[in-house]
Amino acid sequence: MSQPQTKGVDLGALGNAGMQSGLQETRKFPPPASISKSAHVKSMAEYDRLYKESIENPDKFWGERAGELHWFKKWDRVLEWNLPDAKWFVGGKTNLSYNCIDRQVQAGLGDKVAIVWEGEPYDAAKPVASELVRLTYNDLLREVSKFANVLKSLGVKKGEVVTLYMPMIPELAIAMLACARIGAPHSIIFGGFSASAIKDRVEDAKSKIIVTADGGYRRGKVVPLKAAVDEALTSTDVVKTVVVYDRVKGVGGFKFAMKAGRDHLWSDLMAKASDKCPAEPMDSEDLLFILYTSGSTGKPKGIMHTTGGYMVYTYLTSRYVFDLHGEDPAEMHWCTADIGWVTGHSYIVYGVLPNRVATLMFEGAPNQPANDRFWDIIQRHKVTKFYTAPTAIRAFMKWGEQEPKKHDLSSLKILGSVGEPINPEAWMWYHEHIGGKRCPIVDTWWQTETGGHMITPLPGATTTVPGSCTRPFFGIDVSIVNKDGQELPANAGGFLVIKKPWPSILRGILGDRERFLKTYWSEIKGCYFAGDGARRDLDGNFWVMGRVDDVINVSGHRLGTMEVESALVSHPSVAEAAVVGMPHEIKGTGIAAFVTLKTGKAPTEELKKELTNHVGHEIGAIAKPDQIRFTEALPKTRSGKIMRRLLRELASGQEVKGDTTTLEDFSILAKLRDTDEA
Numbered sequence: 001m002s003q004p005q006t007k008g009v010d011l012g013a014l015g016n017a018g019m020q021s022g023l024q025e026t027r028k029f030p031p032p033a034s035i036s037k038s039a040h041v042k043s044m045a046e047y048d049r050l051y052k053e054s055i056e057n058p059d060k061f062w063g064e065r066a067g068e069l070h071w072f073k074k075w076d077r078v079l080e081w082n083l084p085d086a087k088w089f090v091g092g093k094t095n096l097s098y099n100c101i102d103r104q105v106q107a108g109l110g111d112k113v114a115i116v117w118e119g120e121p122y123d124a125a126k127p128v129a130s131e132l133v134r135l136t137y138n139d140l141l142r143e144v145s146k147f148a149n150v151l152k153s154l155g156v157k158k159g160e161v162v163t164l165y166m167p168m169i170p171e172l173a174i175a176m177l178a179c180a181r182i183g184a185p186h187s188i189i190f191g192g193f194s195a196s197a198i199k200d201r202v203e204d205a206k207s208k209i210i211v212t213a214d215g216g217y218r219r220g221k222v223v224p225l226k227a228a229v230d231e232a233l234t235s236t237d238v239v240k241t242v243v244v245y246d247r248v249k250g251v252g253g254f255k256f257a258m259k260a261g262r263d264h265l266w267s268d269l270m271a272k273a274s275d276k277c278p279a280e281p282m283d284s285e286d287l288l289f290i291l292y293t294s295g296s297t298g299k300p301k302g303i304m305h306t307t308g309g310y311m312v313y314t315y316l317t318s319r320y321v322f323d324l325h326g327e328d329p330a331e332m333h334w335c336t337a338d339i340g341w342v343t344g345h346s347y348i349v350y351g352v353l354p355n356r357v358a359t360l361m362f363e364g365a366p367n368q369p370a371n372d373r374f375w376d377i378i379q380r381h382k383v384t385k386f387y388t389a390p391t392a393i394r395a396f397m398k399w400g401e402q403e404p405k406k407h408d409l410s411s412l413k414i415l416g417s418v419g420e421p422i423n424p425e426a427w428m429w430y431h432e433h434i435g436g437k438r439c440p441i442v443d444t445w446w447q448t449e450t451g452g453h454m455i456t457p458l459p460g461a462t463t464t465v466p467g468s469c470t471r472p473f474f475g476i477d478v479s480i481v482n483k484d485g486q487e488l489p490a491n492a493g494g495f496l497v498i499k500k501p502w503p504s505i506l507r508g509i510l511g512d513r514e515r516f517l518k519t520y521w522s523e524i525k526g527c528y529f530a531g532d533g534a535r536r537d538l539d540g541n542f543w544v545m546g547r548v549d550d551v552i553n554v555s556g557h558r559l560g561t562m563e564v565e566s567a568l569v570s571h572p573s574v575a576e577a578a579v580v581g582m583p584h585e586i587k588g589t590g591i592a593a594f595v596t597l598k599t600g601k602a603p604t605e606e607l608k609k610e611l612t613n614h615v616g617h618e619i620g621a622i623a624k625p626d627q628i629r630f631t632e633a634l635p636k637t638r639s640g641k642i643m644r645r646l647l648r649e650l651a652s653g654q655e656v657k658g659d660t661t662t663l664e665d666f667s668i669l670a671k672l673r674d675t676d677e678a
């Protein structure tokens with residue numbers, strides 16, 4: 001990097017006025033009696049009792065819940081806690097693939113539908129069988145066992161990282177469950193990331209094998225995934241084997257290359273594989289997966305999750321937060337996230353299947369072929385639980401209420417929100433136009449690092465308030481503190497920390513103990529530091545205001561400002577770059593980049609486009625700046641720190657000038673504000 005970075009956290013970064021003023025939302029929505037009646041947690045009194053038990057006696061609480069799942073060998077101790085290292089269900093042996101599949105087959109539920117998948121090209125008026133797939137637990141057992149044997153035949157051993165770079169097709173779920181079955185941790189890379197993101201991740205994880213597809217569909221176009229893998233592998237030689245699922249199968253003349261000796265077709269390998277592969281008994285603390293996520297500094301970090309604790313926690317949060325009932329044949333769970341993000345890991349696959357309910361996977365975009373695609377899916381598949389992000393809800397609002405009105409959404413029972421704070425307007429629209437004013441909304445606050453929901457309503461118990469994620473889940477001891485770690489009074493904004501370990505807490509950052517300690521355990525002594533600002537209101541409800549570090553949340557996706565800066569300065573015309581978040585109507589936070597150019601480079605409209613595409617190529621389309629502004633110099637304090645708060649104000653307050661040749665002059669501003677962020 002060519003510039004010093006603002007280090008650390010900045011509560012003042014939070015633009016949200018509600019935080020400082022302590023304004024409270026007055027609209028309150030008690031849990032509907034129809035939900036409470038049959039819910040796993042039926043009242044606030046029951047929540048309070050269980051919460052108290054979970055905090056005071058975690059061994060009893062978690063031991064009982066873990067006992068609902070299958071273990072090859074029971075654990076010796078529920079928890080071993082040596083700050084900051086937690087071990088859960090110590091000495092236990094289990095397998096998450098077994099608990100997702102075999103346990104249901106063993107119970108005689110083999111014919112029950114496990115996964116319903118709809119491809120983007122699917123058209124109900126002209127249905128093509130291959131675009132709508134239903135896999136029963138029996139089917140899943142067969143396919144997962146076969147692919148597990150494929151991995152073994154390619155030499156994959158227990159503990160070896162398998163990279164998955166795939167579209168949202170059933171084979172992605174099959175591949176991850178196959179990895180879990182043989183104890184090979186997976187590293188899933190979201191299909192929207194670029195070739196250089198693949199290269200960074202396979203090198204960091206020393207992953208010798210990638211499973212991909214020729215392509216996937218997004219808004220009617222083919223995303224060429226195999227081509228991105230090929231490009232990535234020109235600059236690294238850690239990967240020796242590539243498995244390619246031919247999803248697009250040459251439709252419209254689409255072509256992809258195969259490299260002899262390295263590349264194999266999924267179908268060829270599966271044709272030869274046996275469909276028997278017993279699940280490997282895994283130690284509770286064996287690595288289940290790594291998932292890369294952005295931080296304040298450096299490249300994305302590989303968050304590590306292990307087997308037992310993650311399994312129990314995602315099982316229980318799925319069960320209680322979405323109130324899943326495996327005995328109800330009508331249950332149809334739909335989480336619209338991509339499996340490439342933690343939301344998809346936990347609430348499409350790993351937490352849902354052990355609850356014996358059907359999980360729906362949709363490959364495409366919400367506006368393909370038209371703006372009512374989601375509502376059409378809900379009607380046709382009679383979705384009961386629907387989980388999406390505020391950014392999507394704001395897009396739906398923009399598209400208009402006539403879109404959901406075209407469809408019968410009466411199957412819906414519970415709605416969920418995740419990824420960023422939900423603004424009360426979006427909450428109300430969701431409540432009215434999707435939930436028909438009868439479905440509780442669970443606004444779930446959590447992170448890649450937490451593995452599962454941390455602060456969330458329980459639909460049968462909690463009175464919800466638009467914009468608040470309400471109460472901590474069982475076992476989660478949350479506190480709002482100042483920078484000295486002192487607990488703050490109601491309505492005061494501060495840092496959100498967690499004081500006790502929970503089963504799915506991250507176990508570390510792959511290969512970087514230092515960074516693990518520094519990021520999560522050094523800001524506030526003795527506590528897990530989440531990186532978010534929040535307050536608790538007089539009713540005890542939590543309001544998360546957003547990140548307090550140099551991480552921005554774009555459409556519910558996490559990006560490090562420094563990552564985008566690095567991508568920009570890797571362009572030959574760029575001297576320096578500073579990236580900040582700015583309010584964005586749909587995305588929540590958009591990306592604003594302030595760029596200084598190398599001598600002799602002209603600040604043209606053309607170059608802006610080129611830089612935008614360059615960032616897309618370096619990271620992925622989600623990281624493309626919404627605004628690029630050329631400047632002579634970046635505003636810095638005397639000690640050389642970029643004045644980010646100033647840039648944030650500028651990015652959010654001022655219209656971009658049409659005249660691109662006008663350079664912003666920060667020299668005066670910088671002098672005026674010199675002491676501001678020093």
Ligand code: WT7
Nearest residue numbers: 343418419420421443444445446447448544558
């Ligand atoms: C960050 C974590 C957890 C899955 C998706 C994102 C923000 C997440 C909420 C919410 C307010 C939220 C936080 C958090 N966030 N959910 N319900 N209300 N903020 O996972 O990419 O690890 O990002 O997303 O800022 O720290 P992630």
